[in-house]
Amino acid sequence: MGVFADHQPMFVEVETTTYCNRRCSYCPNSIYERGSRANEVRMPTELFEKVVTDLGGNNFCMQFSPHRYGEPLADPRMPDLLDLARAAMPLARIALYTNGDFLNPDLFDRLNRSVDAFVITQHGDTMPAGVRQTLDRFGGQHPKIRYKTAQDIQAQASNRAGIIPISYTRRSACGVVMNELHINAHGDLMLCCEDYLGKKTFGNIRDVTIEEAWNMPERMAVHRANVRGEFALDQCLSCGYGRMF
Numbered sequence: 350m351g352v353f354a355d356h357q358p359m360f361v362e363v364e365t366t367t368y369c370n371r372r373c374s375y376c377p378n379s380i381y382e383r384g385s386r387a388n389e390v391r392m393p394t395e396l397f398e399k400v401v402t403d404l405g406g407n408n409f410c411m412q413f414s415p416h417r418y419g420e421p422l423a424d425p426r427m428p429d430l431l432d433l434a435r436a437a438m439p440l441a442r443i444a445l446y447t448n449g450d451f452l453n454p455d456l457f458d459r460l461n462r463s464v465d466a467f468v469i470t471q472h473g474d475t476m477p478a479g480v481r482q483t484l485d486r487f488g489g490q491h492p493k494i495r496y497k498t499a500q501d502i503q504a505q506a507s508n509r510a511g512i513i514p515i516s517y518t519r520r521s522a523c524g525v526v527m528n529e530l531h532i533n534a535h536g537d538l539m540l541c542c543e544d545y546l547g548k549k550t551f552g553n554i555r556d557v558t559i560e561e562a563w564n565m566p567e568r569m570a571v572h573r574a575n576v577r578g579e580f581a582l583d584q585c586l587s588c589g590y591g592r593m594f
């Protein structure tokens with residue numbers, strides 16, 4: 350077995366809920382109803398546990414995040430789900446990306462047991478009150494909290510593989526497929542973070558192990574083409590995000 354046999358995803362993102370309480374103009378949630386409460390889909394807890402247990406069994410030691418386009422803290426199971434993730438993947442870096450709208454000091458303390466990094470993005474005009482209260486307890490900053498504003502996001506805005514009508518520069522190549530693993534609330538293995546609508550999926554994590562998902566020949570074929578810039582999928586051809594490593 351070669352030294353590189355354990356090539357791992359740099360990022361694994363698992364969507365526990367499709368719901369987001371906001372509709373930011375630079376987000377596909379502002380165009381589609383996928384993120385609405387009425388259409389909310391939550392990943393079953395057993396499926397989430399299967400994913401993190403599979404990852405932990407493979408000594409996953411890179412970054413894990415419990416979101417896709419839903420707001421993770423709108424899912425009331427989140428503290429327990431992250432405890433499950435922490436126990437199953439002791440080597441992983443658990444990073445929680447949130448809009449901060451539901452955060453408060455008590456919830457922060459609860460999450461802090463399992464989370465290694467909080468990336469909070471302010472999408473409104475002012476810092477959410479619960480974030481302010483949380484930071485104030487630590488003198489305005491905390492080593493685990495990185496705070497960003499919508500301006501930071503907009504400065505690097507992605508056209509989300511052609512969905513968001515902003516100008517973009519077509520990429521010459523993309524290595525995302527073999528560096529990241531994205532699973533939506535249904536358990537579908539997604540092409541990447543940009544493919545909001547899931548136009549291309551590689552089956553469902555219910556039916557395969559995480560190793561089988563990661564090493565799937567069809568995924569590798571897409572990767573091989575994309576790293577050469579030989580894009581075949583429409584979303585790759587209209588993507589302003591695609592990146593090498």
Ligand code: SF4
Binds near residue numbers: 370371377378
């Ligand atoms: S808060 Fe985040 S996920 Fe929700 S609409 Fe805004 S950018 Fe999208």
Ligand code: SF4
Binds near residue numbers: 541575
């Ligand atoms: S080119 Fe864009 S849409 Fe295609 S795999 Fe890369 S990030 Fe995803």
